[in-house]
Amino acid sequence: MFGPGSEFHAFFHDPRWALAMVRATVLEAAHPQIGAALLDNSTFVTHPWRRLRNTFLSLQRMFGADDAVRHREADRLRRLHTRISGTDGQRRPYDAMDPAVRAWVVATLFESTVTMCRLGGQPLEQAVMERLYEEFRAYLAVMDGDADRLPLTLSEFWRYFDRVVEEDLENTEALRIILYKLFDHLPAPPALDGLPTLWATGRAFAGPLVGAVTVASLPESFRRRAGLPDIPGAETLTQTAYLAVGLARFLPEGWLRTDALANLLTASPDGDDPAARTVGAVRDGVKRAGALFRLLSPLPEQPGPPDAAVRPRGAEEFFREVLDQTGDGFVEWPDLAAMARELCGRLDLDAPQENRLYDAFADWWRELQAALDTDGDGRISAAEYAAAVPALAGPALIRVAEVLFDVTDADGNGVIDADEYRALFRTGFRRDLPSADGTYSRAAFVRDFLSFMAGRERSGPYDPVFAQA
Known part of the structure; x- marks a missing residue:
């Protein structure tokens, strides 16, 4: 069911899968529970490239050949989803561990893969489609221990899919953000940071195109019910886009690897x-x-802002770029949980280490709330943060730094070596960071972490972890 011999493996590096992933995400966001969870807990608006890389890495682990890696990733996903629950704007509960919701996520991935092939002019043969469906049911079984939340047969699946589309999906706020805000305001990936004109030009063309292609590829009944625009010629445009992107499959082997591209975009x-x-x-x-x-050019050069790499952050900028991970204008527990989630994923922590780190961040949230939530509404605004404290390094934040050092120091020898450093920061030592013996001491690590989190200084190691898109 998994590994190089599987049907899914043939699609993982297919360039059309980028369009299919966007489509699947929209179908997920249209589910009320998933849409509410995305709005309250996800960093998909403020850190979309980070989210993209993490998604591809998770799929790679789940569909790879190593059973131990697969089950470890499944355990990590269960722990992650256990921490995501709440109520939406209509006071309806949502829970990321709801088996029906998790089954719908897997269903959208399978159905979007099938649709990708159909729109790309290469519809799957029935036998191939059935084997692919069995692989996705096996994927659900690894995650939840039970594949029966998805129908047993492919013919039953299509009836299930149509029913959910007709009865459960809505034009949610998360769906509208993905279609009409995310692409229009998509931040530049780290690879193009510092080239705003080039990025804005490409985004102005590609953003509306991807949005139109995605809308046109959605089930027609849902488009009508959700009031999504019916753009003349959109179906032809969609087929053309999938065909054009699909031509990249004929590039030399190794030129277009999904994991390599994701790493390049987020490097x-x-x-x-x-x-x-x-x-x-x-x-x-x-x-x-x-x-x-x-x-x-005959046009005079206009003075621009100082280089962002050396310009210190103001309090409001630090609030927006670092603390407000979900991008809703406030700092709440989901923002700090998103930081912990990113660190746990980078370090591939086991359950006890992960719990330690989450607990440390939870204590820091309580410390922040007590010190900065002046109006008692349970959240911290940019104005409250900027007015109350130019720098905050209380005991709880120090504890976060110490726990982060402990879980990064995988061999427990009291220092962070080059491999442990790379696991956290995805880059090698910088000349000015390690000590003379080529390691990173606890004192230096804690000092640098506090300098970044409390002093609002830009940091080569920490900016890619918390601030970059």
């Missing part, structure tokens, strides 16, 4: 791994070309 240009060096070289080349163009 910090200032890192020292090969992908980061490639990104940095491309970015520097584009900047030099832009400087040459401005030199030859």
